[in-house]
Amino acid sequence: xxxxxxxxxxxxxxxxxxxxxxxxxxxxxxxxxxxxxxxxxxxxxxxxxxxxxxxxxxxxxxxxxxxxxxxxxxxxxxxxxxxxxxxxxxxxxxxxxxxxxxxxxxxxxxxxx
Amino acid sequence: xxxxxxxxxxxxxxxxxxxxxxxxxxxxxxxxxxxxxxxxxxxxxxxxxxxxxxxxxxxxxxxxxxxxxxxxxxxxxxxxxxxxxxxxxxxxxxxxxxxxxxxxxxxxxxxxxxxxxxxxxxxxxxxxxxxxxxxxxxxxxxxxxxxxxxxxxxxxxxxxxxxxxxxxxxxxxxxxxxxxxxxxxxxxxxxxxxxxxxxxxxxxxxxxxxxxxxxxxxxxxxxxxxxxxxxxxxxxxxxxxxxxxxxxxxxxxxxxxxxxxxxxxxxxxxxxxxxxxxxxxxxxxxxxxxxxxxxxxxxxxxxxxxxxxxxxxxxxxxxxxxxxxxxxxxxxxxxxxxxxxxxxxxxxxxxxxxxxxxxxxxxxxxxxxxxxxxxxxxxxxxxxxxxxxxxxxxxxxxxxxxxxxxxxxxxxxxxxxxxxxxxxxxxxxxxxxxxxxxxxxxxxxxxxxxxxxxxxxxxxxxxxxxxxxxxxxxxxxxxxxxxxxxxxxxxxxxxxxxxxxxxxxxxxxxxxxx
Numbered sequence: 001x002x003x004x005x006x007x008x009x010x011x012x013x014x015x016x017x018x019x020x021x022x023x024x025x026x027x028x029x030x031x032x033x034x035x036x037x038x039x040x041x042x043x044x045x046x047x048x049x050x051x052x053x054x055x056x057x058x059x060x061x062x063x064x065x066x067x068x069x070x071x072x073x074x075x076x077x078x079x080x081x082x083x084x085x086x087x088x089x090x091x092x093x094x095x096x097x098x099x100x101x102x103x104x105x106x107x108x109x110x111x112x113x
Numbered sequence: 114x115x116x117x118x119x120x121x122x123x124x125x126x127x128x129x130x131x132x133x134x135x136x137x138x139x140x141x142x143x144x145x146x147x148x149x150x151x152x153x154x155x156x157x158x159x160x161x162x163x164x165x166x167x168x169x170x171x172x173x174x175x176x177x178x179x180x181x182x183x184x185x186x187x188x189x190x191x192x193x194x195x196x197x198x199x200x201x202x203x204x205x206x207x208x209x210x211x212x213x214x215x216x217x218x219x220x221x222x223x224x225x226x227x228x229x230x231x232x233x234x235x236x237x238x239x240x241x242x243x244x245x246x247x248x249x250x251x252x253x254x255x256x257x258x259x260x261x262x263x264x265x266x267x268x269x270x271x272x273x274x275x276x277x278x279x280x281x282x283x284x285x286x287x288x289x290x291x292x293x294x295x296x297x298x299x300x301x302x303x304x305x306x307x308x309x310x311x312x313x314x315x316x317x318x319x320x321x322x323x324x325x326x327x328x329x330x331x332x333x334x335x336x337x338x339x340x341x342x343x344x345x346x347x348x349x350x351x352x353x354x355x356x357x358x359x360x361x362x363x364x365x366x367x368x369x370x371x372x373x374x375x376x377x378x379x380x381x382x383x384x385x386x387x388x389x390x391x392x393x394x395x396x397x398x399x400x401x402x403x404x405x406x407x408x409x410x411x412x413x414x415x416x417x418x419x420x421x422x423x424x425x426x427x428x429x430x431x432x433x434x435x436x437x438x439x440x441x442x443x444x445x446x447x448x449x450x451x452x453x454x455x456x457x458x459x460x461x462x463x464x465x466x467x468x469x470x471x472x473x474x475x476x477x478x479x480x481x482x483x484x485x486x487x488x489x490x491x492x493x494x495x496x497x498x499x500x501x502x503x504x505x506x507x508x509x510x511x512x513x514x515x516x517x518x519x520x521x522x523x524x525x526x527x528x529x530x531x532x533x534x535x536x537x538x539x540x541x542x543x544x545x546x547x548x549x550x551x552x553x554x555x556x557x558x559x560x561x562x563x564x565x566x567x568x569x570x571x572x573x574x575x576x577x578x579x580x581x582x583x584x585x586x587x588x589x590x591x592x593x594x595x596x597x598x599x600x601x602x603x604x605x606x607x608x609x610x611x612x613x614x615x616x617x618x619x620x621x622x623x624x625x626x627x
Binding site: 025026058061062067100104110 | 127131133136147154156159213220241242243246250268319320323485
C-alpha cells in the first residue's frame with residue numbers, strides 16, 4: 001500500500017512537472033457566462049500558430065474578456081518535448097466580460113410620497 | 114427536427130457544447146442549452162422601458178421552456194458551491210442584466226416605514242448586477258451609501274447571492290437578502306409581480322405599473338420568494354435599502370489560543386471577554402477562524418468608522434509575489450488524498466501567510482475581488498449561539514478522527530424573516546467549513562451534519578454551499594416554514610406546468626418540488 005502511494009505520488013509529480021498554467025485577469029473582472037476552451041498549437045517557437053489567434057467571437061455585443069488562462073497538460077507537454085518545441089499545443093480558456101454597468105435612471109411616478 | 118428555440122433582438126439561445134459547471138468547478142451538469150438575455154447593446158441609462166423589454170425577453174425564454182416541457186433555471190455568476198442553480202434543462206444566464214434605478218421620494222408609498230436614514234438610500238438593481246458593482250455604485254461620492262453586510266467575496270450577482278442565503282458576520286444585521294424590500298418576480302411566461310411585504314410597503318402601485326408588474330403585498334409570499342434559489346420564477350430585479358456610507362477598520366489577530374478566553378468570546382460575542390478585543394469598542398464584524406489542525410485560531414474584528422473624505426476608493430485586484438495558482442487547490446487536494454498526514458503541516462504553513470496588518474477600507478473594498486481559485490471546498494453548519502461551543506467541540510473531535518483540508522470559519526448573523534433563511538436562530542453561528550475540495554472534504558461535510566444530528570443539535574446549512582439537506586432534515590430544521598414556502602410557491606406559480614419549469618434535482622432531493 002505504502003509503495004503504491006509513493007508510485008501514485010511520483011506519477012502525480014511527474015504529470016504536474018510537465019504541466020503549466022498562466023493566468024491573466026482584469027483588475028475589476030466582470031465575468032460573463034461559462035468558461036470557453038480552445039486548443040491552439042504553437043509551431044516552431046511561435047513562428048506560426050494554429051489557429052494564428054484565438055478569436056473570442058462568442059462573446060456578446062460590446063463585450064471584452066475578463067479572464068484568460070493558458071494551460072498545458074501532460075500530453076501537450078510531452079508532445080512539445082518530443083518535438084523539441086516545434087509542435088507545442090496548449091489550451092486557451094477564457095471568459096467574456098460583460099459590458100460595464102450602464103448609467104442609472106429614475107421613474108417618475110408623480111408627486112411626493 | 115424540433116423547432117428552434119425562439120430568439121429576439123436581445124435574447125439568444127445556444128445549445129450546450131459541454132457540461133455546465135459552477136464557477137469553482139465543483140459541480141458539473143449535462144444540460145440542454147443556454148438562454149442569454151442581453152441589456153440593450155448600446156448600454157443606455159436604465160429606464161422603465163428597458164426593464165419591461167428585458168422582462169419580456171426572459172418570459173419568451175420561460176414560455177419556450179414551458180412549451181417544450183423543459184426545465185429552466187436562472188443563474189447569476191454560478192458562484193454557488195451546491196447544485197442549487199444546476200439544471201439538466203435550460204440555463205438562463207442573467208449576467209448581462211445590470212441596469213439600475215434610483216428610487217426617488219416620489220416613488221415611495223405613503224405607508225413606507227423607513228426613516229430619514231433609509232429614504233435616500235433605495236435602489237433597484239437588475240438581477241445580473243454583481244455585488245462588486247453594487248458596492249462601487251453605492252460607495253461612490255455621488256450616492257455615499259454602503260451595504261450593511263455582504264459575503265466574503267464580491268463576484269456573485271446580487272440576486273444569485275441573496276437567493277442562496279449569502280451572509281456576512283455583522284453583529285447587528287442579518288444575511289444579505291435582508292437588504293431587499295421589493296422583488297420584481299417573473300412568475301411564469303405571462304405573470305409578473307412587484308412583491309413586497311404587506312407589513313412593510315415601500316413603493317407606490319404606480320411604480321409597479323411603470324415596469325409592467327402587478328403590485329402584490331404579502332409577508333409569506335415575500336419571505337418565501339426572497340430566498341428561493343430560483344424556484345419561484347425568475348427574480349428580474351430587487352429593490353434594496355442601504356446604509357449611509359461608512360468605513361471599516363479591520364484588525365487580524367493570529368495565532369490566538371483556543372482557550373477559555375476564546376470560548377467566552379464565542380459564547381457571548383462580548384469583545385470585553387477577550388484580551389485582544391477588550392476596550393476597543395463595539396464590533397461591527399467578528400469572524401473567528403479555528404484551525405483544527407494546529408489547534409489555534411485567528412480573529413478578524415472590524416469596527417465601524419465614519420466616512421473619511423480623504424479616503425481614496427480602490428477596488429482593484431492586486432498581484433502578489435507567490436501564492437496558490439488558479440487550480441492549485443485541486444492539485445493539493447489530490448496529494449492530501451494520498452497523504453492525509455500532510456494536512457496539518459500544510460495548514461501551519463498557510464498560517465504563516467496571514468496578513469495581520471490593520472486596514473481601514475470601505476465595505477466594498479474590504480470584501481472585494483479575490484484571486485480566482487478553482488476547487489474551493491466549502492460546506493457549513495449553522496447553529497444557535499447557545500449550541501456554539503458544543504458544536505465546535507464535536508467538529509474538532511470529528512476532524513481528529515477524519516482529517517480533511519478544512520478550517521472552521523465561525524461567523525455570527527442576526528435572524529432573517531425569510532422562511533428558509535438558514536440564519537434563523539436568535540443569533541446564528543455559521544461554521545463555514547472552508548478549504549480544499551476533495552473526497553475528504555466532501556466526506557467531512559456529510560459527517561458534520563450526521564454528528565450534529567446524533568447529538569441532538571438543531572442545525573441548518575448554507576443553501577449555496579455543499580449541504581446534506583434531506584426532506585426530513587429540512588422539516589426538523591425549519592418546521593412549519595417548509596409548508597409555508599411550498600404553499601407560497603403554489604400561490605405564485607398556480608399552474609403545475611410553471612412549477613415544473615422552475616424545478617431541479619436539488620429541490621427534488623430536498624422535498625421542495627411540490
